[in-house]
Amino acid sequence: MPTARLDSLPNRRAIIDRRRLADQLAELPDEAAALKREATVLLKQALEAGRAEIGGRLAEHPARGHEIAASYAFLTDQILRLVFDLATERLIPRTNRTAGERLTLMAVGGYGRAEMALYSDVDIAFLTPWKQTAWAERVIETILYMLWDLGLKVGHSSRSVDEMVRMAKSDLTIRTALLEGRFIWGDEALYDDAARRFEIDVRHGTERAFVTEKLAERDERHRRMGDSRYVVEPNVKEGKGGLRDLHTLFWIGKYVLNVRSVPELVDAGLLTTGELKQFQRAENFLWAVRCHMHVIANRAEDRLTFDLQRDVAARMRYNERPGRSPVERFMQHYFLTAKMVGSLTGVFLAHLDETFAQKGRRFGMPSLGVRRKPRNLDGFVIDRGRLSTPEDGFFAEDPVRLIEIFTLADRHGMEIHPQTMRQASRDAKLVDGVRSDPRANALFLEVLTSPRTPGMVLRWMNEAGVFGRFMPDFGRVVAQMQFDMYHHFTVDEHTIHAIDLLSRIEHGDLATDHPLVHKLMGQIVMRRALYVAVLLHDIAKGRGGDHSELGAEVAHKICPRLGLTPAETEMVAWLVRYHLLMSHTAFKRDLADFKTILDFAEVVQSPERLRLLLSLTVVDIRAVGPGVWNGWKRQLLGDLYHAAEEVLRRGHKQKGRMERIEEKQENLAVGLGWDAERFSAYARRMPDSYWVGEGSDTLLANARAIADADAAGKSLLISTSPDEDREATLVTVYAADHPGLFYRIAGAIHVAGGNIIDARIHTTRDGMGIDNFLVQDPFGRPFDDPDRLTRLRIAIEDALANRNRLADRLAAKPAPRTRADAFDIEPNVLIDNKASNRFTVIEVNARDRPALLHALAHALFQSKVTIHSSHVATYGERAVDTFYLTDLTGDKLTAAQRLKALERRLLAAAAGEQLEEAA
Structure with missing residues (x-):
């Protein structure tokens, strides 16, 4: 029982001494306002001291998840009891209470289970025998205000026993929370009466429905969280293989068999002794992780983000191993634990079937039996529609069967019984002896190259541990x-x-x-x-x-x-x-x-x-x-x-270079429908690199936009058009070419909220610049919102007209990618004069951050080089920006001293060092 866990905590008075605190509260003045004020100060000091004591224990014994979770619950219990007594005995006293003026305070949900992290919600319920009286209403209000003043995040309800029963019947969440109900303080007889009513009026006869609803709720939660226990930023509480999955098993056991603690699941036949140890080991580890996360984040936090992973690994004392950092070793332990939780879930539900379901059916679920029994199962059998073994030593007789069972599952489209999966996990080491067996390898290759569902069956094989052994x-x-x-x-x-x-x-x-x-x-x-x-x-x-x-x-x-x-x-x-x-x-x-x-x-x-x-x-x-x-x-x-x-x-x-240019020009001429003289004049303005570098759709969009700008006598044109194939927006800037044009446009696009994924820079033979940018929003979608496009045009116009300092506007934008701070990425510059016959290719690897491309382009501008194209690739926190460059005369960069200076500038820009912006 939860109370047993609380009673077994070591040196509880070091966490909080309720009797001593009660004596101190008794000495406070009776005047209500002063009493409440001074009591709050005392209780807050006790709460902070208790948390500090628990935090010290967690630092000293970082793997004791159960003990720490129970300690926070114990501390909360004592604070609530003191507040309850203060409210009912001194702040809202009532000497002659009627039968209706009885009040019980109970813990529900995780707090009812006596498991809490530092910033867990305090979920409580106030119970009254009948309709709430004015006295009870004032007491409840007083208690809640005091708890809020203490900084606790309280989830609360106040109901009569009848209301509790009615709402529990209709709402699965309320029913689950009350299932974990635990008496804290007040009228214990009233609590006992409510517990009896819950047992008789709510639980009895609804076991099958509860299991079905709870498993459906679990599946929906998994879908919401990504439906994999191997996401690299897992949710420790709600994610697949997390604490909530273990809670679900206990809830089912408690609801169906009225067990009071996890160890009683063994006596109920729903876990073996070995499975109980795995359950407790997984729960202890996950609670330890969650408690460390709350302490590090200084708030309620259940998602194990990259920045937390490194700190949790350090606090839990994971050491480095060859080729493996502490954080990678910690996370492997986490994922293996999540895998264990998944395995426990399967065998638990199988035990449930064996104990309660009718022959050939599944408890709480529709029958999943195959419509037609497959022939030739090579000695394997079907149990409640799932592939199983006829006896415990079946795999030991012929270890090739450890591969064959997965092949049969794939051939016949069948599930494997969870107990058989557990048997396969237990016997997985036997597969060591058949790794070179041609039959075993042929069966494995059949699964891998299956025309059916190889991914699903290989995942089962991996879950059983057979894949990694084979x-x-x-x-x-x-x-x-x-x-x-x-x-x-x-x-x-x-x-x-x-x-x-x-x-x-x-x-x-x-x-x-x-x-x-x-x-x-x-x-x-x-x-x-x-x-x-x-x-x-x-x-x-x-x-x-x-x-x-x-x-x-x-x-x-x-x-x-x-x-x-x-x-x-x-x-x-x-x-x-x-x-x-x-x-x-x-x-x-x-x-x-x-x-x-x-x-x-x-x-x-x-x-x-x-x-x-x-x-x-x-x-x-x-x-x-x-x-x-x-x-x-x-x-x-x-x-x-x-x-x-x-x-x-x-x-x-x-086809040679000129042939490809002529082909593109011919196609463009057809698309534009211009007369030969007009098109020939336009084509002569464009350098060969322009025709080679741009695709047909961009050539057509550019030609129409430039023609419109020339006809209107505009010296600056900014056009945007959606590119559905690339899921981006083509932004074209046509302006008089001058040094720094590219870096100014790149900065302006970022100021407007855009993310450049590709850029090509061209100069016409008569001195106009044509810069084509492919732009997405920060989430990798087309940058096509009308308001954003308007802001983009204004930002580019302002940047090119030098109306305000671009550097100041960029510095004023908040950096949204704080998660990248969890990674150490040393900037690197690679210079390649062999990748292109005409250009020097420079690749910059750096931590991704807003306006990185602008900073690098500015460094190139200061280095007096010409950028012909830029290509941006991002890999999470890492960005790789590639530039195709020449010097101002159109030649490759070859002088060693100049390349060294260029490398230094780019490394400084990649590292985020501030550079003076040219006028």
């Missing part, structure tokens, strides 16, 4: 987080999610999102190699070194074991080695520079590799997490694929 290299990344703001899942969950996405694209479920990859899947020859490459692409993360190169070595070892041919093995190893090549080329390089395409095609070498690499790249990016994939990335990868495919299909001697 493939130890994969076992090394199970529950391994990637401590950055880019990846949303652990490495193993990311990998399985990518396999699932590939399968769904192949099936056509995501054909609308990925039409090119869906089409190419039908042309791929080495399908098995693709699925294995997706499995292995991140297998070497966390080993210290280039995970692509190390992963290729792993592929050479694993693929033959799985039964792949030498050609397939070589293909898998190549794909793993170069799985980042396509995204890096598409997002960090200028695809209009033909050397970019040639260099990429030279590495890829074959159309089959290109098809496979595009498929792997797409699912790798999309599996990172929600919001990472967008139309801009789809467009860039598609452009790179088509350009490289043409080179590989026709050979390197395809």
Whole structure:
């Protein structure tokens, strides 16, 4: 019982000595205002001293979650009792109380369970026998005001016993809160009466409905929280595998069997002794984490954000290991605990079925039995519609069955019984002996490359621990987080999610999102190699070194074991080695520079590799997490694929530069419908780099906008048009070219709330600048709100007219990305004179922050170079900005001293050092 946990706390009087405090309160004057004022001061001091004592205990024993959670509840109990006595005996005294003037104070919810963190809500209920009297109303009001004055966040209700019963019947939340009800102070006989009424009038006969509703509520909560226990910023309380999942199990047991504490679930047959230890270990760990979070954040905080993770890991004394930081070790422990909670949930519900359900059915849920029993289950059996084993030693007789059960589940579209999953987890080590067994490897490969639902079944295999034992290299990344703001899942969950996405694209479920990859899947020859490459692409993360190169070595070892041919093995190893090549080329390089395409095609070498690499790249990016994939990335990868495919299909001697320019000009002339003389005059104004660098849709939009500006005699044109394919807005600025044009426009776009994802800078032969920017809002959506577009035009006009200091306006904008402060990113500048025949390519890696592009462009302006294009890629907290540059005469930058000075300026700008803005 909760009271037993409170009674067992060590040295309780060091937390708060209620008797001594009561004596001090008794000495205070009787005058109500003074009594209330001075009592509040005393109680607040006691509350702060108690919290400090508990905080010290948490620092000294950082893993004692149960004890600390109970300590906060104990402290709160004593404060409430003192306030209750003060209100009923001295502030609102009543000598001759009637039968109706009885009052009970009870704790409900988590507080009723005697579990609290530093800033947990104090959930209480006031009970009266009948309709509330004036005296009870005044007492309740007095108590609440005193609690608020103490700074407590109170959730409260005041009801008669009849009202309590009526509302509990109709509202699941109220019923659950009252299920955890605990007597605090007041009329104990009234509390006992209410408890009896709850048992007889509310709980009795509604057990099945409660289980069904509670499980549905849990599923909805999981969906709301991301429906994965492996999100890298998990919610410790509400997330999948968190405290609320454990609470749900206890609520079900308490409601169905009226157990009073978690250990009684063993006697009830809903947990084994071993499962109870796992339950308590998980709960203790999660409570310790939650208590540390509240202390660090200095407020109620249940989301384990990046900035908290590092501090919690330090407070809980996780140490560094080779290749693993303390925070990564802590988070792996967290995810393994969340996984344990998921396993406990499954076996708990299976015990519930065994104990209460009719034969062949599921308790509290509709029957999920298969309509037609599959033939040839190789000795496995069906239990309540789920795949099971006929006896406890079934896996030990033939450990290959540990793989076979998942293959059968996939073939027949069946769930695996939770007890069998637990049995598989227990016996998972037996699979060590069959890793080289051709039958086991063939069965595993069948699941991995299944045309049905490989992702779901591999996730089950991972949950059981069989996956990591059968493939130890994969076992090394199970529950391994990637401590950055880019990846949303652990490495193993990311990998399985990518396999699932590939399968769904192949099936056509995501054909609308990925039409090119869906089409190419039908042309791929080495399908098995693709699925294995997706499995292995991140297998070497966390080993210290280039995970692509190390992963290729792993592929050479694993693929033959799985039964792949030498050609397939070589293909898998190549794909793993170069799985980042396509995204890096598409997002960090200028695809209009033909050397970019040639260099990429030279590495890829074959159309089959290109098809496979595009498929792997797409699912790798999309599996990172929600919001990472967008139309801009789809467009860039598609452009790179088509350009490289043409080179590989026709050979390197395809259309020359002038041929491509002439083709674009011919297409534009048709689109504009101008006469030959007018178009020829316009075409002569534009440099060759403009025709090569821009796509047909941008060329058409530019030509129309420039024609309108010239006809109106405007020296400045700012036009915006939506680009639906790229999920962005094209912002074109046509103005007299002058030094600093680019950095001023970039700063103005940020002032207006825009985020530049790509930019191309051109100068006409008659001295006008044409700068094309692709702009999104801060959430990666098109920047298309009319008010924002108006602000953008005004901001650009002001910046170019130098009406106000752009630096001041940028400094005045608040920095919204405080989460990035949790990461240490050392700025880095890479200078490459080989990536392009015409330009010096400079790549800057830095912590992402507002107006970073403006700061870097300003540094380049100060370095007296010409920017021809800029490409922006962001990976969570990390930004990679790439610039294609020449000197003012149009040549590459080659002088070592000048390049060194340019590097210093860019490093200073990337680090956020203030630079003087030119007039």
